[in-house]
Amino acid sequence: MAGVAKAMYSSNWTARAEEALRRSQEQLAGIIGSAMDAIITVDGEQRIVLFNAAAEKMFHCPAEEAIGHSLERFIPERFRATHQGHIQSFGRTNVSRRTMGALGAIFGLRTDGEEFPIEASISQLESEGQKFYTVILRDITERKHAEEALRASEARFSIAFNASPISSVIATLDEGRYVAINDTFLNWTGYTREEVIGRTSAELELWPTSEARAKVIHLLLTQGRIRNRETRYQMRNGEVRIFLMSADIIELDGQPHLITASIDITERKRAEEALKEQSQILDLAPVLIRDLDGRLLFWNTGAEQMYGWKPEEALGKTTHSLLHTEFPQPAEEIQATLFAQGHWKGELVHTRRDGERIVVASHWVLHRNELGERDVVLEVNSDITARKQAEEEIRRLNEELEQRVAERTAQLQTTNKELEAFSYSVSHDLRAPLRHINGFSQALLEDYADKLDAEGQGYLQQVRSASQEMAQLIDDVLELARVTRSEMRREAVNLSAKARAVVDDLQKTDAVRRVKVHIEDGLQAHGDKRLLKIMLINLLGNAWKFTARQEAAEITFGQQQRDGEAVYFVRDNGAGFDMAYANKLFGAFQRLHSSSEFEGTGIGLATVQRIVHRHGGRVWAEGKVNQGATFYFTLANSKERRNGE
Amino acid sequence: MENKVILLVEDNPRDEALTLRALKKSNIVNEIVVARDGVEALDYLFGTGNYAGRDMSEMPQMILLDLKLPKVDGLEVLRKIRADERTRRLPVVIFTSSSEEEDLIKSYNLGANSYVRKPVAFEQFLEATRQLGLYWLVLNQAAPPK
Numbered sequence: 031m032a033g034v035a036k037a038m039y040s041s042n043w044t045a046r047a048e049e050a051l052r053r054s055q056e057q058l059a060g061i062i063g064s065a066m067d068a069i070i071t072v073d074g075e076q077r078i079v080l081f082n083a084a085a086e087k088m089f090h091c092p093a094e095e096a097i098g099h100s101l102e103r104f105i106p107e108r109f110r111a112t113h114q115g116h117i118q119s120f121g122r123t124n125v126s127r128r129t130m131g132a133l134g135a136i137f138g139l140r141t142d143g144e145e146f147p148i149e150a151s152i153s154q155l156e157s158e159g160q161k162f163y164t165v166i167l168r169d170i171t172e173r174k175h176a177e178e179a180l181r182a183s184e185a186r187f188s189i190a191f192n193a194s195p196i197s198s199v200i201a202t203l204d205e206g207r208y209v210a211i212n213d214t215f216l217n218w219t220g221y222t223r224e225e226v227i228g229r230t231s232a233e234l235e236l237w238p239t240s241e242a243r244a245k246v247i248h249l250l251l252t253q254g255r256i257r258n259r260e261t262r263y264q265m266r267n268g269e270v271r272i273f274l275m276s277a278d279i280i281e282l283d284g285q286p287h288l289i290t291a292s293i294d295i296t297e298r299k300r301a302e303e304a305l306k307e308q309s310q311i312l313d314l315a316p317v318l319i320r321d322l323d324g325r326l327l328f329w330n331t332g333a334e335q336m337y338g339w340k341p342e343e344a345l346g347k348t349t350h351s352l353l354h355t356e357f358p359q360p361a362e363e364i365q366a367t368l369f370a371q372g373h374w375k376g377e378l379v380h381t382r383r384d385g386e387r388i389v390v391a392s393h394w395v396l397h398r399n400e401l402g403e404r405d406v407v408l409e410v411n412s413d414i415t416a417r418k419q420a421e422e423e424i425r426r427l428n429e430e431l432e433q434r435v436a437e438r439t440a441q442l443q444t445t446n447k448e449l450e451a452f453s454y455s456v457s458h459d460l461r462a463p464l465r466h467i468n469g470f471s472q473a474l475l476e477d478y479a480d481k482l483d484a485e486g487q488g489y490l491q492q493v494r495s496a497s498q499e500m501a502q503l504i505d506d507v508l509e510l511a512r513v514t515r516s517e518m519r520r521e522a523v524n525l526s527a528k529a530r531a532v533v534d535d536l537q538k539t540d541a542v543r544r545v546k547v548h549i550e551d552g553l554q555a556h557g558d559k560r561l562l563k564i565m566l567i568n569l570l571g572n573a574w575k576f577t578a579r580q581e582a583a584e585i586t587f588g589q590q591q592r593d594g595e596a597v598y599f600v601r602d603n604g605a606g607f608d609m610a611y612a613n614k615l616f617g618a619f620q621r622l623h624s625s626s627e628f629e630g631t632g633i634g635l636a637t638v639q640r641i642v643h644r645h646g647g648r649v650w651a652e653g654k655v656n657q658g659a660t661f662y663f664t665l666a667n668s669k670e671r672r673n674g675e
Numbered sequence: 676m677e678n679k680v681i682l683l684v685e686d687n688p689r690d691e692a693l694t695l696r697a698l699k700k701s702n703i704v705n706e707i708v709v710a711r712d713g714v715e716a717l718d719y720l721f722g723t724g725n726y727a728g729r730d731m732s733e734m735p736q737m738i739l740l741d742l743k744l745p746k747v748d749g750l751e752v753l754r755k756i757r758a759d760e761r762t763r764r765l766p767v768v769i770f771t772s773s774s775e776e777e778d779l780i781k782s783y784n785l786g787a788n789s790y791v792r793k794p795v796a797f798e799q800f801l802e803a804t805r806q807l808g809l810y811w812l813v814l815n816q817a818a819p820p821k
Binding site (some may be wrong): 196457458459462463465466471472494497498 | 690696742743775776777790794796798802
């Protein structure tokens with residue numbers, strides 16, 4: 031060993047002792063030579079007597095060049111004086127060993143002039159009256175660098191931790207007691223630093239439930255870390271917000287700690303929810319997007335449900351061939367409209383996957399890219415087949431109805447014409463024979479009176495009056511028919527004036543009668559004045575007729591309000607009638623009195639009822655035998671009148 | 676006063692008989708020409724057919740015109756009377772069974788001077804005839820002949 035050979039010793043030990051010593055010296059030399067630290071021994075004059083391999087390496091200097099030289103060459107010049115002093119003062123102490131680091135930073139000097147930090151310890155030994163000092167040196171350049179790096183790293187971490195836009199927290203793992211929190215955490219939660227440090231998350235009620243934290247801790251312990259877990263924290267004001275949280279376990283002062291980083295994603299979540307909702311809504315409506323060549327780029331659930339094609343089947347296909355689109359106008363025209371106006375709306379016929387044809391209300395929107403170039407077409411369709419079918423059905427029914435109405439109208443018109451022809455014929459032809467019967471009977475009476483006895487003449491009178499009655503009957507029936515079929519012309523009618531005119535006529539034809547007639551002034555109605563006059567002729571005529579046997583005959587025409595409705599009435603104090611037969615009053619040819627009592631055909635009240643009904647009113651009567659009768663009638667109510675005919 | 680002709684246009688012989696009887700009973704002594712359908716009435720008025728060559732200076736003082744007539748009906752006869760310069764001012768009384776509104780309106784629209792419905796009771800029939808005679812033959816001033 032070169033190192034051992036270089037160690038210099040002078041000795042005059044006995045041979046055995048020499049042998050033992052030699053072995054011991056060899057062992058020592060081995061240790062010194064292989065030591066990691068530089069070992070240098072100097073004498074009292076600071077001359078180097080031992081310089082091991084590590085020292086050679088440390089100072090970049092071979093031992094041959096170091097041995098016998100002063101140690102000073104390995105000490106930076108500015109420390110040499112100090113160093114000298116230190117050594118001497120150390121020499122004066124009885125301390126055999128001292129760590130030199132305690133005296134402050136010391137530096138070595140390599141032969142190439144480079145200074146480097148060292149850690150050193152020194153020991154002294156006196157041998158044969160001479161002081162030897164041995165220093166053990168360690169190059170701590172690397173450690174210093176590592177320490178620097180650590181310090182810088184810690185500083186960077188501190189800055190990153192505090193300045194991070196992510197909420198960061200360090201808390202004890204076991205109970206969640208806060209050790210460090212950053213500003214973002216405070217900003218987001220609303221707490222002050224003083225309110226948080228030293229307290230636990232349970233005290234702050236940060237976790238909505240204690241289970242929530244337990245679960246996170248469990249995950250952390252089993253998986254070692256947590257990444258981007260959606261977590262809910264309760265803010266100082268009670269609001270619960272959603273965070274994306276990552277956590278790790280770190281050791282601080284020998285204790286396991288939890289470090290978390292969280293970002294507030296509440297708004298994002300809400301936006302996502304809204305988007306999800308929108309897309310769900312959107313899914314209800316069939317939406318498809320196609321490029322300008324018609325190839326499908328997007329096909330939503332709604333489209334799938336409506337057409338039966340799955341997205342993977344539809345995408346990439348040409349829309350109009352997939353759906354067998356039937357256009358309401360040439361496709362080029364639609365395209366032109368779409369390009370010119372940016373959108374198009376219309377009805378299309380599509381064929382579903384199952385072959386069923388459906389009618390859709392289609393809305394196309396042309397989308398342009400950021401350069402303003404035509405990009406894609408968004409098409410939203412809704413199935414209106416049912417609506418179209420319903421419309422078609424309604425149209426068909428309407429047509430049918432119109433057809434039926436037309437047929438009925440034609441039938442009615444024919445019937446009416448026939449009825450008119452019949453009435454006309456009756457009017458002309460039925461009366462003529464009666465007139466002849468009457469006339470010739472009269473001629474017989476006049477010209478052949480001497481050939482007929484009183485009885486024969488009486489019979490001829492019967493023939494004559496029968497013919498007259500029949501003529502009257504014909505006239506009444508014709509009037510009833512006319513009342514039914516004649517066209518209604520509604521206008522304001524002064525019923526009071528009409529009634530007065532009727533009474534005047536009655537008085538003229540029956541001048542001897544003395545009847546007290548009361549007619550209320552200003553009775554107005556809205557109706558057909560001709561029909562209303564016929565009605566009054568019949569009602570007042572009846573009253574006139576049935577009071578014929580009354581000494582103090584009285585007739586009243588007036589109006590009452592009943593349940594907000596105008597009720598007109600014609601009252602007399604004449605023969606009256608039995609209410610048991612009231613229902614017979616208004617039937618044609620129904621009579622409650624014999625012809626010998628009161629003449630009449632039994633058609634008058636039927637005519638009255640028809641006229642009232644044609645006006646949308648009601649008619650009824652109250653009476654008692656020999657105590658007069660009151661006939662009430664209403665005309666169309668005011669509401670109907672406002673609406674016109 | 677000169678007794679001018681009354682033209683009775685009546686297809687029914689019974690009505691004819693009754694009308695003649697009533698006229699007689701009303702002491703109307705004018706000559707009565709009876710036309711039994713519309714064609715005959717027009718022939719008389721315009722001197723055609725059976726009446727070709729009759730003295731056209733003599734025109735009826737009153738025409739009693741029934742509406743329901745064979746061949747040419749009363750309304751058509753009236754229309755032709757009013758359309759011709761020779762006859763347009765003659766008094767025409769529609770004397771018929773019906774009182775249908777339609778008949779009344781058409782008759783007056785075509786220029787009838789009067790419309791009387793034949794009553795069934797002969798007394799009234801007689802009275803109607805008497806009044807017509809009194810009015811049109813006595814009271815009324817006819818238009819001067821051309």
